[in-house]
Amino acid sequence: MAEQFLAQALTYRIADKTVLHDVSLSLNQGEMVALIGPNGAGKSTLLRLLTGYLSPTSGSCNLAGKALESWSTQTLSRHRAVMRQQTQLGFDWPIEAVIGMGRSPWTQQPEAAVIAHVMQITGCTPLAGRKYAALSGGEQQRVQLARALAQLWCDGAPRGWLFLDEPTSALDLYHQQHVLRLLKSLTAQGNLHVCVVLHDLNLAALWADRIVLLHEGKIVSQGAPDLVLQADDLARWYGAQVHVGLHPTSATPQVFLAP
DSSP, X not given: OOOOEEEEEEEEEETTEEEXXXXXXXXXXXXXXXXXXXXXXXXXXXXXXXXXXXXXXXEEEEETTEEGGGSOHHHHHHHEEEEOSOOOOSSOOBHHHHHHGGGTTTOSSOOHHHHHHHHHHTTOGGGTTOBGGGSOHHHHHHXXXXXXXXXXXXXXXXXXXXXXXXXXXXXOHHHHHHHHHHHHHHHHTTSEEEEEEOSOHHHHHHHOSEEEEEETTEEEEEESHHHHOOHHHHHHHHOOOEEEEEOTTTOOEEEEEOO
């Protein structure tokens, strides 16, 4: 799907508190956008508004020029998939069945070939046959990523809009690298478009095409990693003393805490 995803003047209030203030954001095809910011900045709330899981107090989200709420559930599910921070299931299914849930907008028939391929690219093949509830937190994250990619699978590849809330938070170094390399590779093909919440600024710098920095419910900076990850700006918005240098091989900015 090649259309732009557009959020305009999103505001969200709950219990007399404004959590998000007048946020406008465009997401473009073939792009990996990272949402960053300190705790309580509104990253997860913005992600829920962008995906339609929350309705804004004011403002709108549009996909392909059509309001998000105007899409039918099944059609939207074929073009937009979401991976939350944690997903608890009320049933103890093997992981193949959990990943297969992602195919429900498309078919009610088992699609073993699609499931096997998604398991392979996400590193879930060694988990085959295991029950979801018995997995570690990191293993569950990989299975949920596989489910989300399976949901967008069309004509041999994932296509559409993928929203992820801290998908690497429980992963070890190898799997962080594997997952982000995979997402970068898939977006580079132009048919998958990713918006991801990341706490690790260095991961965002290495893999995101564009970084959006939020603070107290507002976008305070956005652009290429080298434009957003400036030491003075990070000190202002995070309240931490940091140094910013360059990655030794990729020339992307890397953030170091001051001792």
